[in-house]
Each structure stands twice: as C-alpha cells, then as structure tokens.
Amino acid sequence: MTDPAAHTWSGVSRGPLRPGEWVRLVDAKGRKHNIQLQAGKQFHTNRGGIEHDTLIGRDEGFTVTSSSGGEYLVFRPLLSEFVVSMPRGAAVVYPKDAAQIVAMADIFPGARVVEAGVGSGALTCSLLRAVGAEGRVSSFERREEFADVARRNVTQFFGAQHDGQSHPAWQLTVGDLVEALPQVEEPGSVDRVVLDMLAPWECVDAVADALAPGGIVVAYVATTTQLGRMVETLRAHGEFTEPHPWETLVREWHVEGLAVRPSHKMNGHTGFLVTSRRMAPGNPAPRKKRRPAPGAYGEDYAGPRPADLADPE
Numbered sequence: 001m002t003d004p005a006a007h008t009w010s011g012v013s014r015g016p017l018r019p020g021e022w023v024r025l026v027d028a029k030g031r032k033h034n035i036q037l038q039a040g041k042q043f044h045t046n047r048g049g050i051e052h053d054t055l056i057g058r059d060e061g062f063t064v065t066s067s068s069g070g071e072y073l074v075f076r077p078l079l080s081e082f083v084v085s086m087p088r089g090a091a092v093v094y095p096k097d098a099a100q101i102v103a104m105a106d107i108f109p110g111a112r113v114v115e116a117g118v119g120s121g122a123l124t125c126s127l128l129r130a131v132g133a134e135g136r137v138s139s140f141e142r143r144e145e146f147a148d149v150a151r152r153n154v155t156q157f158f159g160a161q162h163d164g165q166s167h168p169a170w171q172l173t174v175g176d177l178v179e180a181l182p183q184v185e186e187p188g189s190v191d192r193v194v195l196d197m198l199a200p201w202e203c204v205d206a207v208a209d210a211l212a213p214g215g216i217v218v219a220y221v222a223t224t225t226q227l228g229r230m231v232e233t234l235r236a237h238g239e240f241t242e243p244h245p246w247e248t249l250v251r252e253w254h255v256e257g258l259a260v261r262p263s264h265k266m267n268g269h270t271g272f273l274v275t276s277r278r279m280a281p282g283n284p285a286p287r288k289k290r291r292p293a294p295g296a297y298g299e300d301y302a303g304p305r306p307a308d309l310a311d312p313e
Contacts, residue, residue: 011129011157013076016057022156023055024077027070034077034085045070079129082157083122089149092122093196093220094270096250101194102130104275105218109135111191114210116140116177116203119196121150123220125157127194128167135169138184140177147174178206188212188281196220201233201303208239213280220271227272229303236304240276242288247272 013021017037025033027047035043037056042049047070054064060075077085080095093101101123107113107130118124118141127137141147155166173180177197190210195203200219207217217240219230231243251266279285297305 011079011125011159016059017055017074017076019052019056022077022082023060024075024081025050025064025072026075027072032081032085033072034082045072079125079157083125086120086122086153086156087149088120089143089146090117090119092120093126094122094267096248096267097220097270097273098123098126100248100273101218101220102126104273105192105194105216107131107192112136112138112185112189113192113194114138114140114177114181114185114190114207115194115196117142117146117197118150118172119146121153123194123196124150124154124170128154128158128169131169133168137170138190139170139172140180140184141172141174142176144174147172177203181206181210185210191215193217194220198226199229200226201230204233204237204240208237208278211278213278215278217276217278219274221274222271224272227274230274232303232305234274234276238284239279239281241279241285243274243276245272245274 019037019039022036037052041052048066048068050066062074064072109132111131113127118139158167187209193207221227234240234243252263254261254263
C-alpha cells in the first residue's frame with residue numbers, strides 16, 4: 001500500500017506534519033508566516049515563541065498558542081499562497097494569471113511545455129503541477145541570478161531527491177530562448193510555449209519552429225505597447241491563428257450579515273495575455289476580415305503591418 005505521505009511530485013503532502021516540511025502560520029489579524037519545521041527549534045513572533053515540536057506529528061488544520069497567548073492557524077501552504085510569499089528575483093506571475101495560462105493554454109498531463117523566462121519560478125510551479133511527472137517543462141532564463149532563485153523556489157515547493165533533483169519533468173537552461181531552444185527541443189516537438197519576457201515578439205519564428213501543429217503559444221506582457229506588438233507579430237507571421245488578447249481582474253466581496261458589497265480592494269491589472277494556435281507549416285491562417293480604424297497603422301506605429309495594409313513599393 002502506498003504511504004499517503006509519500007512524495008508524488010505534486011507539491012502536496014498528506015498525513016502528519018514532518019520535520020523538513022514548510023507550514024504557514026496565520027494569526028488573528030491575518031498576518032502570515034512560512035516556516036520550515038525542524039525538531040528542537042522555536043519560531044519567534046511578536047506574541048511570543050512557538051515550539052516546532054508542538055507542530056510536528058500533528059495533522060494540519062489546527063490552532064496553536066504562542067507563549068504570550070497569540071493564536072495561530074497551522075496549515076501546509078497552498079501553491080497560490082506560496083508563490084505570493086516566495087523569495088523573488090524577478091516579479092512573479094500571480095495566481096489569477098497562472099490559472100488563466102494553465103486553462104487557456106490547455107496545459108495537460110504529459111504535455112511538452114517551453115517556458116521563457118523563468119523569473120522567480122512561480123509560473124514554473126503551476127506548469128509542473130499541470131504536466132505531472134510524465135510531462136516536460138523546459139524553462140529558459142537569460143539571467144543566472146534569476147535562475148538560481150527559481151531553482152530554490154521550485155525545490156522548496158516540490159521537495160528534492162537525494163541527488164538534488166527538484167522535479168523529474170523540469171529542465172532549466174540559462175540562455176537566450178532563440179539561440180538555445182533549437183539545441184534543447186526538436187522542431188515540431190513542443191505542445192505549448194509560454195512567453196513571460198520583455199519582447200516576446202522577437203521569439204515568434206523560433207516558437208513557430210518548435211511548436212507542433214495545433215500547439216499553443218501564450219504571451220504574458222505588462223503594457224499595451226507590448227500587447228499590440230505581440231498580436232501584430234503573430235498576425236504578420238501568417239501561420240498562427242488570429243491572436244486572442246485579454247486580461248483578468250479579480251474582485252473580492254465583503255459579506256457580514258446584511259452588509260454584502262464589493263471589497264474595497266481588488267486584484268486589478270497585473271498583465272495582459274495573448275494566445276494563438278500554430279497552423280501546420282506551409283498552411284497560412286485565414287485572414288480576419290476587419291476594417292482598422294483610421295490612423296491605426298499611422299506614422300507613429302512601429303510594429304509589423306498586415307500584408308494587405310503594407311505600403312506599395
């Protein structure tokens with residue numbers, strides 16, 4: 001019989017809390033603390049200390065009282081909680097956007113996924129959980145210092161084997177995607193490509209070569225200028241379907257008796273997403289019939305122009 005606490009590379013543990021595991025303590029004011037359990041150690045708060053030994057061996061989902069009377073909830077951290085509190089080298093992809101990427105890019109168990117750049121590893125964790133141990137996530141990051149942070153975060157969330165391997169489905173390459181991708185992935189072998197970088201339009205040709213017919217590319221960008229450039233580059237390539245751009249806003253609600261109203265704070269704009277599917281090589285995508293607004297491709301426009309609007313030579 002399989003031990004319910006056995007490591008499954010899902011980032012989820014079951015059974016009693018064990019030394020080496022990370023837990024999240026939440027006080028009455030909602031303040032959160034992530035700690036790694038170690039026998040004989042003590043965690044110090046502004047409400048006194050908490051002995052790790054009082055947590056080890058218990059099932060998560062209980063309260064513990066510190067030496068000065070502070071009460072804390074004790075749970076293992078969820079992935080959505082871990083990524084917003086993880087150490088950062090670069091900005092993280094927040095849970096609302098990671099969920100959209102996994103769903104709208106149709107990341108499935110066993111998928112072969114390319115990710116660039118890896119940043120602090122937040123999106124990497126979601127991709128690895130989605131593809132499972134039988135899939136593959138090939139991550140590319142230009143900066144070694146960001147790659148180091150991502151390695152530590154992914155290892156912290158999923159754990160590590162005795163040889164230090166953080167996840168059997170993960171391969172991290174330090175280098176430029178355009179130069180390194182052909183050396184790592186065979187042409188037409190990739191199911192999904194996720195681009196979280198400053199200028200994803202510069203990678204469209206390399207992505208097209210790597211993607212299998214029907215594969216999906218998704219770009220995560222911060223500004224409307226980046227959004228427009230990426231959409232127009234995919235259109236100009238000719239062998240991607242009409243790009244789908246959007247953003248997601250999340251608003252919490254306050255519920256207290258008859259006082260039911262929107263919360264005063266919300267998760268507003270974090271980034272834009274663009275998805276498109278790869279046509280079979282040599283098969284152009286049908287052009288979307290549209291009538292651009294006057295000036296849409298005027299003198300100030302610096303991106304690629306659709307072929308039917310290009311200036312005659």
